[in-house]
Amino acid sequence: MSMAEAIESFLPDGSTVALGVALEPLIPFAAGHEIIRQRRDDLNLVGPISDSLFDQLIGAGCVRRVTAAWVGNVSEGLGHCYRRACEQAIPRTLEVRDHSNFSISLALWAAAWSVPYLPTRTLLGSDILRTNPDLSVVGELAHVDAVRPDAAIVHVQRADEQGRAHAWGPLGITEEAGLAADRVIVSCEELVDAEVTLSDPNRILFPETKVVAVVHEPGGAHPSPVQGYFKRDHAFYRDYAEHSRSREGFEAWLHEWVLDVPDRATYLQRIDVESLRVKEHRASAPADFGFE
């Protein structure tokens, strides 16, 4: 399935969607850019830190609410579109539901386990408790209300057609996001045979019953890193930060890199992919799944 078909079919306007759930690596930028090209509206973005993908979706006007711990550009600092939306309602008003990294994870575990909330010892003493209606203090504990995404979108190293996804490296809140979501859209560097994914069922991220689309999208996480495949493109983040300082600069950047680009393959032709590609391979020791 193409990314365009996946977003068209499984991410309607108004969706609550979890993105960037592995934090800095494996951010599904290709999916995010397709969301922008299809001019999705009224989205509720859910995630821990997002590293500029949220900023782009907000600047493009796709977002009604952000439910996150941090929105900006990790190596560069502030998210300029996020600031303009919160401070000046440009391009539209934005509702913010602040979380901490721990609490957004708990909000997703609550949804995964079908409970209305989970209690925690974090957030106590923080004013986040005052501004986010999904958080409260009961006795000596904070209660974090469940956040159930309609969809979670993840980029992984490899997956098969049936939706069995293998990802490695730090996983952030990937697992709880996928379990909490009604449906999962997977984009992958490599589309592999089931014999590859099933050779290591412990590395399969989600039950296939959650996965509604698998998109073969090499380079779909650029400029974020993909262990074993791509390094992080620090300069690209810096370039985005500079262009997005002004609304006009952002609009120009958005046209150049998203709106006037038909698909990810074309996007990659404009990047020095080879300089980013991981070339020294380090294979993990195999696990023996023999049984007889």
Add this chain to the structure above:
Amino acid sequence: MSMAEAIESFLPDGSTVALGVALEPLIPFAAGHEIIRQRRDDLNLVGPISDSLFDQLIGAGCVRRVTAAWVGNVSEGLGHCYRRACEQAIPRTLEVRDHSNFSISLALWAAAWSVPYLPTRTLLGSDILRTNPDLSVVGELAHVDAVRPDAAIVHVQRADEQGRAHAWGPLGITEEAGLAADRVIVSCEELVDAEVTLSDPNRILFPETKVVAVVHEPGGAHPSPVQGYFKRDHAFYRDYAEHSRSREGFEAWLHEWVLDVPDRATYLQRIDVESLRVKEHRASAPADFGFE
């Protein structure tokens, strides 16, 4: 470190100890038998289903309390020592804190996250809520109080001297048991170099900061299965079930297989290990942890 040293050093009388946390596979029988040989007393056993290891520890008089979802012999049925302890206080009185499989997992997650309880929608309508003081109903939810083991003991396929353990196959409640416990004792089929475990940090079960002992104990899970290494010894479970029907039969079994056996190596000499060994190997597809 030897199993005898590990139990001597890290499992004092009165400990709350999690065992058999992967359910039917990877049960640390060698550790359990050493606990019996060292005549540990007043233990509080924590686990999901235990598959006859708990029955043996109870029959040997090591146990004051059981905090578990199920105690018996999975392929054979009832746990006869467990019955004698609960019904006739033989060899001593036993306190039982009944859980379901889901609730014992939540009790450990509560401890891992340092909260006094976790809410759940399971257990509602079950009389388990009436008999276990660690469970309660608040509004429309059941509250499962935290259970924090002093120690968790796990058997894994491989580990290094520094405590980085690799296990695969279904993990049951292994991860939350290790995170909730103050300390973890690991026994392993293979003691490997750190380059093997660190080649796949996603497969490392626990932070090494939790692990206090690594025991190289091949066959340490017999008669339970070890993916890639040993099949389950069904006949051994049946033999145990038959002998343990009577207290005398159990005592005889305990002498033959535990008390009169100095260590696991000697125990294995009495078993047809080759007939149980997995001989057809199935290596998992490697993950590429390259970065440059």
Add this chain to the structure above:
Amino acid sequence: MSEPAARYTAQELMVAVASREIRDGDLVFVGMRLPVLAYAVARNSHAPNARGLFEVGLMRDRPASAFLGTMGDPPNVTGALWATRMSNAMALMAQGNVDLGFIGGAEVDRFGNLNTSYVGDPSRPNVKLPGSGGGADIAILSRRWVTLMGHERRRLVDRVSFITSPGYGDGSPGWRKRSGLLGGGPVAIITTLGVLRFPEGGGEAILESVHPGHDLREVLDNTGWDLGVSASVKETPAPTDPELEAIRRFDPEGFWTRS
């Protein structure tokens, strides 16, 4: 036992009957023993798209390729679609993703409540049973569930003294909803003598069919309450040859079905 026993055992019939409860496309929470075989039979006949979820932390879309003494045996892991933590399998069930669950029972009552914990006073029981395992979780969270047990007067009782895994509680309309239970409750009790089924929306089990070689009187005499009988009570269809063939392929030595 009478004539049909020559062709199949009581356990084989129970497995065949249980397999017919599985619908194509179901996600089945597979309990130990006979249900493992029931999933295998269904998957190889009328439910090719049924998946199995195992509380140990596994999902499969086909039976294991060798005999299983427990759901955690190595053959059940090789080729699994997911090897994970128990709490993740439970999460799917809590979300209503599990269509059918199987629970083994020691005692069941007219309202489908199961006791696998205590016979007599829990503080000093006459019999201490193994406990819930995942039973209570399945009974509370799965969309529908079935239990299998030997048909004896001491097992099929008017009211269980201890509810480990709740069915329809006191049998009053809406008991599960009032008690906050998410799942739908039991749909059938499959015994060594017949099949008891619960009405839509729950309540009290009534006799739906009597197994070949047994009669209504035998069923009623061995049931601990005044069992209602369906107006259309019939004989339980015997296992077909393909069903028996599948059962014997997955339990070649009769570990579960000929002991």
Add this chain to the structure above:
Amino acid sequence: MSEPAARYTAQELMVAVASREIRDGDLVFVGMRLPVLAYAVARNSHAPNARGLFEVGLMRDRPASAFLGTMGDPPNVTGALWATRMSNAMALMAQGNVDLGFIGGAEVDRFGNLNTSYVGDPSRPNVKLPGSGGGADIAILSRRWVTLMGHERRRLVDRVSFITSPGYGDGSPGWRKRSGLLGGGPVAIITTLGVLRFPEGGGEAILESVHPGHDLREVLDNTGWDLGVSASVKETPAPTDPELEAIRRFDPEGFWTRS
């Protein structure tokens, strides 16, 4: 900037000073940017047994072997002791296993409260800052923590208008305990001009040292409250050659320390 700047930058000094807060054997919750370098410096000098825990879901016992733009960059994963979920890293901190945490701040006040959320009315802020990230978690759950920031009057304020990551709240004795916070709170504020330290048991930060090339007046003029000065206020020890060498090895292009 004055003479010492020739040998090192203000950021390099801050990293060196931050590294000295790490004790051998500490489990350090490493935040982004300068703290990543501070861990690398400490690990290569006085704290060979210090481990780093990263909220993305990593534990390490040595610095990455290549430059890191973020804690999730591939060099930080290769050779990691544990690659896991964020909630597992947070579990260790909630259990009191994290000895020291680093938090970046936009605004800090005399009681060590950090604001990284809103300047002005949260419903229509003058400035929307990125938010907590893991900051609030570290501030509440780690045994002790340190923050680093540029020393400006608008950043070091009397009281922050919004507490994202709590220090000692209103500064009253026992505020953290009364509020249910598990961790110990902030121990130091490391700025571009000096080091402010909190007394044992918390309270109000006082000036402990002034960085080489700067003077007391400059520090006081750039602090938004009447900053207390330690009777033993001294000059911050300059970075040693080994410290600078380590910093430049892990930030070869000065991405963090020469911009």
